Amino acid sequence: MSHEFLSQAHTEQILTDHLHARGVEVERGVELTELSQDAASVKATLRHHDGPVEHVQAPYVVGCDGGRSTVRELAGIAFEGSSYPQTFVLADTDADGLDPGTAHVFVSPDGMLFFFPLVSPAAWRVLAMRPLSDPGASVTLADVQILADRYTNGVVRLRDPVWMTNFRLHHRAAARYRAARIFLAGDAAHIHSPAGAQGMNTGIQDAVNLAWKLAHTLTGDSPESILDTYAAERAPIGRTVLRMSDRAFTIATSTNPVVRIARARVAPTLLPVAAKIAGGRGAIFRTVSQLNIGYPRSPLSATGPAGSSRRVGAGDRLPDAPLAADGAARTLHELTAGPGWHLLLCGSGWPVDAELARASRLRVHRLDHPTATTALVRLRVGGPTAILVRPDGYIGYRGGADLLALRAYVGRWLPRHQ
Numbered sequence: 001m002s003h004e005f006l007s008q009a010h011t012e013q014i015l016t017d018h019l020h021a022r023g024v025e026v027e028r029g030v031e032l033t034e035l036s037q038d039a040a041s042v043k044a045t046l047r048h049h050d051g052p053v054e055h056v057q058a059p060y061v062v063g064c065d066g067g068r069s070t071v072r073e074l075a076g077i078a079f080e081g082s083s084y085p086q087t088f089v090l091a092d093t094d095a096d097g098l099d100p101g102t103a104h105v106f107v108s109p110d111g112m113l114f115f116f117p118l119v120s121p122a123a124w125r126v127l128a129m130r131p132l133s134d135p136g137a138s139v140t141l142a143d144v145q146i147l148a149d150r151y152t153n154g155v156v157r158l159r160d161p162v163w164m165t166n167f168r169l170h171h172r173a174a175a176r177y178r179a180a181r182i183f184l185a186g187d188a189a190h191i192h193s194p195a196g197a198q199g200m201n202t203g204i205q206d207a208v209n210l211a212w213k214l215a216h217t218l219t220g221d222s223p224e225s226i227l228d229t230y231a232a233e234r235a236p237i238g239r240t241v242l243r244m245s246d247r248a249f250t251i252a253t254s255t256n257p258v259v260r261i262a263r264a265r266v267a268p269t270l271l272p273v274a275a276k277i278a279g280g281r282g283a284i285f286r287t288v289s290q291l292n293i294g295y296p297r298s299p300l301s302a303t304g305p306a307g308s309s310r311r312v313g314a315g316d317r318l319p320d321a322p323l324a325a326d327g328a329a330r331t332l333h334e335l336t337a338g339p340g341w342h343l344l345l346c347g348s349g350w351p352v353d354a355e356l357a358r359a360s361r362l363r364v365h366r367l368d369h370p371t372a373t374t375a376l377v378r379l380r381v382g383g384p385t386a387i388l389v390r391p392d393g394y395i396g397y398r399g400g401a402d403l404l405a406l407r408a409y410v411g412r413w414l415p416r417h418q
């Protein structure tokens, strides 16, 4: 099967363009050098690459400054964990001897070598483990070719490298995601091996989780305590990703004879079979894409009377489904894409002028048969059900026709929406 691989540089460009279109510019060449906070604000010193020093005061600071985070260090947050002993090579090159447009993995007793197809800056991204006995201080095309020969039995010829680097990997997590008015997100909060390709995705979801909570706090729509739910929701996810990628890394690099045989002989047979089985492929996709994560134990997840649902309950991500609203075909995700909270009043039996719908500032949508039949099935709706969807697309509250518990939820987290 052919896949399109989007490089991280390309992904970052898409996000930067999106911000630019909304009037937000990312300032490059500006370094945060000092940080302090008191009860009311955070003060930061920024050094511009062309000399000027700027002093900024802000209600909150989010450190998205990578594994060596200065923000984390200046906030006094420990980064707990260790480094793996292996050295890896990463290179963007052209190559002969590979089927184009398809990812290739070669396994050997030494470890694994990957070729990922790229659109630019070269045709292939090579990722390979160097032998423990030869970590190498630098990397040349000849070094990468020797590695490629070992893994591919000389089948692949590399040429025209764009860039190459040696790197080590670490597995560490911040002891806290928050120090009063300072937060950590992305690699600043957790770093792990790229096994499973989870790092950037986890960081983006950290940012999505925190951004709307900060916005609600700053506008006064939510109490400051909503910010505590960031670490409550994201730290367990960070720990799980670290644990899973650590396991995958250990299997990929172990020198244990049994693991080496399993890696070289059993995995190449079993994994393609698992990926071909519909259930197996779906499970792999949901895990790697992180669409199956949820926050059922979060203080922000509440279930009202007649609202429990094992698969689409409070804390779960709202599933998508086609809708026919106002005659125009739309989807559940499109319906709830606008900023803010969305209240889905599902099934029949809701008074036309349901008090909450009239009085509140929630965006209210009614889902009923026949226009929303598929959505109601996917939402596992039997009787009348109220589903309150957070700005990040997760279900905050699910309950039945009795709206008392929903009112209590809105009163706690969105007091100005009542």
Ligand SMILES: Cc1cc2nc3c(=O)[nH]c(=O)nc-3n(C[C@H](O)[C@H](O)[C@H](O)COP(=O)(O)OP(=O)(O)OC[C@H]3O[C@@H](n4cnc5c(N)ncnc54)[C@H](O)[C@@H]3O)c2cc1C
Binding pocket: 008, 030, 031, 032, 033, 064, 065, 066, 067, 069, 070, 071, 090, 127, 185, 186, 187, 188, 194, 197, 198, 199, 200, 201, 202, 203
């Ligand atoms: C070999 C490899 C392959 C990977 N493959 C994948 C993959 O397939 N999928 C995936 O999801 N993830 C992957 N990752 C992980 C991914 O690259 C990281 O998780 C991601 O880049 C983290 O993003 P971030 O914004 O948190 O940190 P970074 O990308 O490190 O960005 C931090 C930014 O902060 C800036 N900065 C640092 N200090 C300061 C300061 N004092 N002042 C101002 N700015 C500062 C830096 O210049 C940088 O721009 C891979 C990682 C590696 C090493």
